[in-house]
Amino acid sequence: MPLQTIDDAELWYDEYGPDDAPETILSCAMGFAGTGYPEDLAEPPTGYKVYTIQARGFGRSTRAGEPPSEGWLTRWADDVVAFADARGIDRFVYTGASHGAGIGWYIAVRNPHRLKAFVSVVGTPHDRFGVTDSSEGRREVIRARLAGDTGSIRAQLEKLGGWLHEDEVERRAERDRFLDAAVATTLTRDEDESRINQGMPFPEAKTNDELAAILRTVRVPTLMLAGMRDGIVSPESSLRGVMSVRDSKAVFFESEGHFMTQEIPERLIREVRLFLDEINGTAQPEPRHSRDNTKVDTI
Structure with a gap:
């Protein structure tokens, strides 16, 4: 993995896929497996350009001293935008899982003009039960x-x-x-x-209603992929997300928990491809049929 210099740090990253890919995907986290999601988004049939960025404070990225005053998720979100600036990337699709998705929510709020789309995997902001620091x-x-x-x-x-x-x-x-x-x-x-x-996204929201009010400010095409058996990010939090973010979409997997990026990457990639095709207007419409499988005539 090479290092990318930004204003006050170096970020360890890796890249996958062709430079002339139809989409540019950025993802940031404490670390990446090197296989699975999101790395496999660079492989056919998607064939996107993918950059995985190791968050400041981990691995070979610049190590941290004291926690940043603005909070880790905010700092990492700004680092992703700075990385894009350094690489000459104007707009991009951001995806992340768990805390990596928390980074994406901050980009969506702070720098929505940089995002073509946001894909949150097991990462909608947590339910509020009185503790919001983590x-x-x-x-x-x-x-x-x-x-x-x-x-x-x-x-x-x-x-x-x-x-x-x-x-x-x-x-x-x-x-x-x-x-x-x-x-x-x-x-x-x-x-x-x-x-x-890293804490929870938007700790200033002390109640679920206050959290929903923040989510309603998001104006980025957003896909939420959620596991019904997730032990930390509840299905209710994902439902709150899709009910609050305008024109968003959510897909719930009954059989999955918090480790979907490693356990079912191909299913996630299929949903991401469909979502981006929908945004681009290239999704193939399904033929409309009646219940008895005969074609429905338009009136």
């Missing part, structure tokens, strides 16, 4: 990592992933392998990285 799960993961409490880390990740049916035997084995790798990744982060608490 989720309970994130606080517990920070505590457990600093204490070397592997069991608690795994328990929190298990909760995020969502429950499985007893007959999902193969999926259970795949989930266990994923969790083992996720715990190992968490443990390899140094203490400076481990202490970073």
Whole structure:
């Protein structure tokens, strides 16, 4: 991964896909797997140009001292826009998962003119239950990592992933392998990285009604991809998002939790492609049929 210099930092990034791709996708997070979503958006049939940006404070990006006064999500959102400036990218599609989606919500509010579209994956702003500085799960993961409490880390990740049916035997084995790798990744982060608490988007909203009022200010084509079994971002928060953001769209996956980017990337990519085709006016309309499968005549 090369480094991109912005005004006061260097951001570690990677790029995928052709330079003449039909869409430019930016995504920012603590780290990326290198495969799955969003990297596979660069592969056919989408074939987009994709930049994955490691957030300030992690990996080879500029390390952080004190938390930024404006908050981590705001700082990272401004870094994404600065990255686009440095790369000569005027407008782009931003996508992110979980905290990465939180970054996108701030771009949508602070710099909507830079976004062609925003795709939030398991990342609508959290429900408000009196605590708005961070989720309970994130606080517990920070505590457990600093204490070397592997069991608690795994328990929190298990909760995020969502429950499985007893007959999902193969999926259970795949989930266990994923969790083992996720715990190992968490443990390899140094203490400076481990202490970073990104918080919730829009902590100034103390109630769900106040949060909805902020979401109603978003004027960017927005797609929300949500897991009904998500242990941190509730289906209700995604429903609030699609009810508040004008002309937005939401797709709910009953069988999924918080790890959709790694567990079902191909299904997410299919939805992103359809959404962007709809925005571009290139989506193929489905033929209209009646219930008995005969063609419906127009009047």
